Amino acid sequence: MALPTLQGDSGQRLSDSLITGMTRSFTRARYQLFHTTLNPNGAGYVNVPRHDLSGPNAIYGAKRRLMSLTAGADGNFTHSLNTGLQGGTSYPILEFALATGTGLISGGAGLLFSVATLGLSLSRTAQRVLARGGDEIWQVEQIGLVNGETVHVGGYFLFDPYRNNGFSGGNGWLIHEERHTLDT
Numbered sequence: 001m002a003l004p005t006l007q008g009d010s011g012q013r014l015s016d017s018l019i020t021g022m023t024r025s026f027t028r029a030r031y032q033l034f035h036t037t038l039n040p041n042g043a044g045y046v047n048v049p050r051h052d053l054s055g056p057n058a059i060y061g062a063k064r065r066l067m068s069l070t071a072g073a074d075g076n077f078t079h080s081l082n083t084g085l086q087g088g089t090s091y092p093i094l095e096f097a098l099a100t101g102t103g104l105i106s107g108g109a110g111l112l113f114s115v116a117t118l119g120l121s122l123s124r125t126a127q128r129v130l131a132r133g134g135d136e137i138w139q140v141e142q143i144g145l146v147n148g149e150t151v152h153v154g155g156y157f158l159f160d161p162y163r164n165n166g167f168s169g170g171n172g173w174l175i176h177e178e179r180h181t182l183d184t
Helices: 016-023 077-085 092-106 108-122
Strands: 034-038 045-049 061-068 136-146 149-159 173-181
Touching (some): 016 136, 016 173, 045 149
Antiparallel strands (some): 061 136, 136 149, 149 173
16 A cells, blocks of 8 residues: 655644643654664664555554543643744834834834734734633644655644534644654
8 A cells, every 4th residue: 555645734833842742752662563673774863664665564553542631720731732822922112112212223124024924924814713611622643645755644632522523533623733853
């Protein structure tokens, strides 16, 4: 059986500290379908599949529920996740005021830059996705081809079990994606 062709990179990223909190792992051991090992052909490390990808029992995908989120006060993981989903802590108006003051001191280039960055900060049109108590975090892994290379894709999804009947991978919000080229 041939490797499936995977979609391009979604560009969805969260901080590594949030991913570590979801997976409870600081290493690449957080994935089931590949591992990192010493390069047998030289220096460094390579990523290799844990299973044979060419046999009839090849495994190209896996999914698992990582955690259920709790509701509560500031300081818990749900609050940290929502801060990350919103793009972190950002203050575009304050940044504009400080950059304007700097721009007036240093010349017109700083002022033009501050106006441009304010416009970009305020024009974000992405829909906000926020986690709530009871939501679940799921990890979905796939191995396939991207531009002729064998690639492992690890996606993290926010899933609302109260509105959906079972997680399938398509009925959640993709909140983070990591890609690793595999040495096969």
